[in-house]
Amino acid sequence: MPSDFRPPASTPRRTHFEVCVLPYLDAAYNLARWLTRDDADAQDVVQEAMLRAFRYFDSFRGGDARVWLLAIVRNTFYSLRAKGASDDAHESFDDDTHGLIDEQLSPEARVLLAVDVRALHAALGQLPHPLREAIVLRELEECSYKEIASITGQKIGTVMSRLARARERLKTELSRSSTEACRHDV
Amino acid sequence: MMCDDARLLLHAYLDNELDASQSVAMEHHLRHCSACAAQHADFLQLRAAFTQASLYRRAPDALRVQWSFPEPTSAANAAPARTRRAPIALSMAAGFAAALLITLPAFYALHRHDNANLTVEEAISGHIRSMQPQHLMDVISTDQHTVKPWFAGKLDFSPRVKDLANAGFPLVGGRLDALDGHDVAALIYRRRLHVINLYQWPVSSETAAVSVSQQRGYTVIQWTDEHMRFVAISDVEESQLQQFVQLFRNDAVSPLMR
Numbered sequence: 001m002p003s004d005f006r007p008p009a010s011t012p013r014r015t016h017f018e019v020c021v022l023p024y025l026d027a028a029y030n031l032a033r034w035l036t037r038d039d040a041d042a043q044d045v046v047q048e049a050m051l052r053a054f055r056y057f058d059s060f061r062g063g064d065a066r067v068w069l070l071a072i073v074r075n076t077f078y079s080l081r082a083k084g085a086s087d088d089a090h091e092s093f094d095d096d097t098h099g100l101i102d103e104q105l106s107p108e109a110r111v112l113l114a115v116d117v118r119a120l121h122a123a124l125g126q127l128p129h130p131l132r133e134a135i136v137l138r139e140l141e142e143c144s145y146k147e148i149a150s151i152t153g154q155k156i157g158t159v160m161s162r163l164a165r166a167r168e169r170l171k172t173e174l175s176r177s178s179t180e181a182c183r184h185d186v
Numbered sequence: 187m188m189c190d191d192a193r194l195l196l197h198a199y200l201d202n203e204l205d206a207s208q209s210v211a212m213e214h215h216l217r218h219c220s221a222c223a224a225q226h227a228d229f230l231q232l233r234a235a236f237t238q239a240s241l242y243r244r245a246p247d248a249l250r251v252q253w254s255f256p257e258p259t260s261a262a263n264a265a266p267a268r269t270r271r272a273p274i275a276l277s278m279a280a281g282f283a284a285a286l287l288i289t290l291p292a293f294y295a296l297h298r299h300d301n302a303n304l305t306v307e308e309a310i311s312g313h314i315r316s317m318q319p320q321h322l323m324d325v326i327s328t329d330q331h332t333v334k335p336w337f338a339g340k341l342d343f344s345p346r347v348k349d350l351a352n353a354g355f356p357l358v359g360g361r362l363d364a365l366d367g368h369d370v371a372a373l374i375y376r377r378r379l380h381v382i383n384l385y386q387w388p389v390s391s392e393t394a395a396v397s398v399s400q401q402r403g404y405t406v407i408q409w410t411d412e413h414m415r416f417v418a419i420s421d422v423e424e425s426q427l428q429q430f431v432q433l434f435r436n437d438a439v440s441p442l443m444r
Contacts, residue, residue: 023403144201
């Protein structure tokens, strides 16, 4: 990873890049951090994504720079991950097998949700990548379905069903951890 | 609408992605189906949990520094600002561009003495400083009638304080700060996960046009109302900060809201 990279000296192109793209550095890092679940890895992904963005900046034809950058961050993450070929690199995800579960949030889970951000943090980290990226883009970046579809290269219908599944899973996970917490107390 | 349809559409409803007729159908269904209404309540709770700030991971400073320019802060460092105008000049006819290039230094010289740029710089620094742990607020309150009196005796003016919670910009507190050589009142508002700092101090001029600028990923909006200078800064989208400023100003002139 070229972590010692310094962007080139000030040029009009670089200034333009700074104005268009740099405002979304936090968004880029947030997405990378949630995909990698690790500070150092997230920095590597963002660093590489920013390099790619800078390299391809000439091909950016206006439009929404945030969507453009987040799509690059996402692609960078998946390409670096495939290269690293870690144990869960071939996590497959089938949109059809992850059905909706008919379960309501227990009163304990509701309380947990309100007071313990760590539980949500952990549950979010446990989601499969396709669900995690959808919910992070929606809830933390406040992207529209259209924007998420454009970033992830999915159809809007797929985005909607992934968000539904992500939320159902989080609910189930939080209900489970609240039950465990209760048992622990007893 | 049947529950099976509602299960999926509920999320689009939650995300404000349904068209008007589907929204109405969903509202109708939620009024009459307690199971789906309970689901809806659960997901609203989940959404509320997502607004807790610690879930959003901001880029570390090292990364930001690496990708930022040093900003032109002195006259000696005027070159980057000039290059920012270069693409515009290039797009014009050659003769026109030449003429424009000749006038650019003069244009810049005029602007250099305008302390608006300096204020933007200081506002951004102040905003970033305020984001450090424990620096954001001196008085923590969502009540304008607590925040406003808190400033009494600490400043030689009484700042305007409005609560815009109904419009999605809740007031969360206030703090003393210094900007542009003045002691200023800083009000802190939130927009979802984002912080908005609103600085104000008295000036002698009556009114000045709203000016919007963007630097280092922050939007800064400045204006003057009734001998009071205001500077709003945040990393929210520009349109949202515009909306905030509009609301604050509208509120300020409405006698009913006083």
